[in-house]
Amino acid sequence: MTFSAPTLVFVGITGMFLMLLLVKELLPAEIKQRFCVLCSSVFVVWVALLILLRIGFFQNPILIALLIGQTTIGLFYLIEHALENKYKRYLLFRLPIYLTLTLIAYLIINPREVAGAVVVAGGVWTLLGLVYLYQQIPRLNTFVNKVVECCKRW
Numbered sequence: 001m002t003f004s005a006p007t008l009v010f011v012g013i014t015g016m017f018l019m020l021l022l023v024k025e026l027l028p029a030e031i032k033q034r035f036c037v038l039c040s041s042v043f044v045v046w047v048a049l050l051i052l053l054r055i056g057f058f059q060n061p062i063l064i065a066l067l068i069g070q071t072t073i074g075l076f077y078l079i080e081h082a083l084e085n086k087y088k089r090y091l092l093f094r095l096p097i098y099l100t101l102t103l104i105a106y107l108i109i110n111p112r113e114v115a116g117a118v119v120v121a122g123g124v125w126t127l128l129g130l131v132y133l134y135q136q137i138p139r140l141n142t143f144v145n146k147v148v149e150c151c152k153r154w
Contacts, residue, residue, distance in 0.1 A: 005060040009045060009067070016041040039074050042067050050108065065109050072105045091148045092132055096125040 003011075020037045027035060046067035052058035076098055083090045099121040107114060128147075135144045 005058070005063055009049070009063055012045045012048075013041050016044050020044075036074075039071070042074075043071050046071065061109060065105075068105045068108060072101045076101055088148070089132070089135075089144075092128055092135075092144050093125075094147070094150075096121060096128055099124060 017037055020040050024032055024035050024037055046064050049058050049060075049064045049067070053061060053064060058064075079097055080091070080094065083093075099117075103114065103117050103121055106117070131140050131144060135141050
């Protein structure tokens, strides 16, 4: 009986989840509170699959890309949460943070053909950086408030 790549990956994530759940119990309380077993499981599995892809033992880059995408959005939410709690005005930079994380994820899978994406991400960082610096101007302040409020989780 042969198993499909998704089946094997789901088994791998489940096994890693159970193993890391046990490991989590050994961690100090301050680390245990912040340690996400699911996030860590997905991360370990896609790193292992990426290594297997590079050496020719795994042939499904789409599945790896999906897992990397899950990690990317998890990192985005982690950064967003940190900004919401301490640095609310920096929420203006959600879009360039997201674009940068996506670019990094793409580079992990395919490090070619990224020059245009780097220029766009850099341009968005620059534009929003200027808006941030000059946000005391009423029209820009209104724009900043709209950008910060755009992605509220109701």
